[in-house]
Structure formats: C-alpha cells, structure tokens
Amino acid sequence: MKKLFRLALVSSLSLMCFSCYYDELYIEEIPEIPEDQIVSFQDDIQPIFTANCIGCHNASVANPDLREGNSYNAIVPEYVIAGDAENSEFYQKLPGIGHQPDPGFTLDVDEIALIKGWIDQGAENN
Numbered sequence: 001m002k003k004l005f006r007l008a009l010v011s012s013l014s015l016m017c018f019s020c021y022y023d024e025l026y027i028e029e030i031p032e033i034p035e036d037q038i039v040s041f042q043d044d045i046q047p048i049f050t051a052n053c054i055g056c057h058n059a060s061v062a063n064p065d066l067r068e069g070n071s072y073n074a075i076v077p078e079y080v081i082a083g084d085a086e087n088s089e090f091y092q093k094l095p096g097i098g099h100q101p102d103p104g105f106t107l108d109v110d111e112i113a114l115i116k117g118w119i120d121q122g123a124e125n126n
C-alpha cells in the first residue's frame with residue numbers, strides 16, 4: 001500500500017514538473033500555415049530576423065549571422081534541412097522552441113509557424 005502511494009506521488013510530481021517546464025519555456029502547439037500559402041524568405045522570414053534576432057545574431061555576438069544579406073547563407077544548409085523543419089537545428093533552437101537567449105523572450109507562434117512552413121516548403125532563397 002505504502003509502495004503504491006509512493007509510486008502515485010512520484011508520478012504525479014514528475015507530471016507536474018514536466019508540464020510547468022513546457023508551460024514556462026516552450027510553445028507546444030505550432031499551427032500549420034495554410035497549404036496554399038507560399039512563404040517568402042525575403043518578405044516573410046528576414047523581417048522576423050531583423051526585428052528579433054540581429055541585436056545578437058550579427059558578426060560579433062552570436063552565430064549564425066541573421067542580418068539581411070548574410071542570413072540565408074549562414075543558415076542553409078548548415079542549420080537547415082530543406083523540407084524538414086522538425087529535424088533542422090535552426091527550427092529546434094528557435095526562441096520559443098528550444099533556445100531562450102533572453103529570459104522570457106520567444107517568437108510568436110505565428111512567426112514560428114512561418115519559419116517552419118518556409119523550411120518545410122524547401123527553404124528556398126525566394
């Protein structure tokens with residue numbers, strides 16, 4: 001009986017930790033972008049980098065360099081598997097998915113969805 005109680009306690013505690021961890025740090029549900037939406041690197045993706053990333057991801061602070069003109073070659077193919085966002089290091093380390101450079105800083109789910117869609121569509125320099 002005691003053993004059963006301990007087991008129940010341990011499993012509910014670990015469940016609790018597991019869910020807080022995700023609630024606080026990671027966005028769980030990334031919406032799919034509409035199938036007929038073509039994501040453009042220049043018009044959709046670069047502006048997200050310019051607004052959110054280049055304070056650090058420039059030539060001097062952190063790799064990869066995400067400034068306009070440098071970003072595509074800095075991430076494809078080193079960090080991006082064209083057609084497979086979920087297995088791409090770049091996607092896995094997006095702020096909100098797996099990398100939290102500043103406490104509390106994440107991308108919006110819609111921005112993450114665009115980046116995911118762009119990689120899944122072949123990560124073109126379009």
Ligand code: HEC
Pocket residue numbers: 048049052053054055056057061062063064079089090091093094095099100101102107
């Ligand atoms: C406050 C500074 C800061 C901001 C803002 C920031 N990053 Fe980072 N990023 C870092 C640092 C420092 C590292 C390297 C250490 C680490 O992994 O935490 C890094 C690492 C990464 C990596 C992994 C690189 C590797 O070689 O493992 C990726 C991918 C990345 N950032 C993407 C982004 C994107 C995309 C944005 C904007 C949406 C962003 N980061 C915003 C500081 C930042």
